[in-house]
């Protein structure tokens with residue numbers, strides 16, 4: 584069950600049955616064997632991040648940064664009856680928040696954070712209030728199972744005080760596997776490229792344009808991936824893949840130091856120069872759901 588996007592549905596070599604995911608009253612579990620993997624950004628950027636990954640039996644959220652209980656309910660309530668867990672990349676407030684935790688507690692949705700970060704989560708996001716009903720779980724650097732997804736966390740460089748992770752999410756389908764590789768906040772791609780090899784779909788940060796950053800300086804941009812760095816990472820990943828991904832989605836764009844057109848053009852130009860002009864590039868909107876990408 585994906586959320587209603589503002590326009591249309593991007594299907595990638597899929598049949599009619601995936602179109603049923605536009606109906607928010609329909610459970611994903613009715614798609615027995617029919618959906619290898621679906622990726623949809625619910626929101627993306629410094630005011631909040633939330634990514635939906637789904638197959639025929641599991642619904643997973645990666646991050647859920649909402650600044651109020653009302654906004655969180657409005658965005659997630661159609662999904663929450665089906666959500667099997669929320670995996671938190673790191674503890675910045677645009678990825679997890681008091682408001683989101685309250686809603687997830689209410690719905691009994693397990694929340695996964697990096698082992699050792701439970702105390703920081705309480706101090707930063709509990710506001711000194713009890714969270715007795717919160718189903719808090721931890722992941723390490725070993726693979727974690729959430730429903731039918733097998734997830735390999737990988738540490739990425741970001742803000743020093745908060746350990747930050749990308750995720751390699753494997754979805755089984757008829758004896759094969761589809762892989763979504765996701766990294767939303769990272770300062771540098773060197774050393775990270777191998778995680779993206781042979782991914783079936785990639786969600787990656789394209790935070791800022793270097794020229795706009797000179798005009799509108801923000802010291803925090805150093806913790807995020809620029810458009811050219813994102814393009815270099817993708818080009819490297821595709822150069823080392825036997826099959827290119829069915830799609831790439833760019834996310835966490837800065838409002839003042841980037842635009843969807845700039846991010847897409849920078850990445851598309853770099854990939855076209857390397858012979859990958861056929862790889863579809865999508866850009867996650869800031870405050871509304873993207874079109875869901877159904878990976879066949």
Ligand SMILES: [Zn+2]
Pocket residue numbers: 673675741742768
């Ligand atoms: Zn962050």
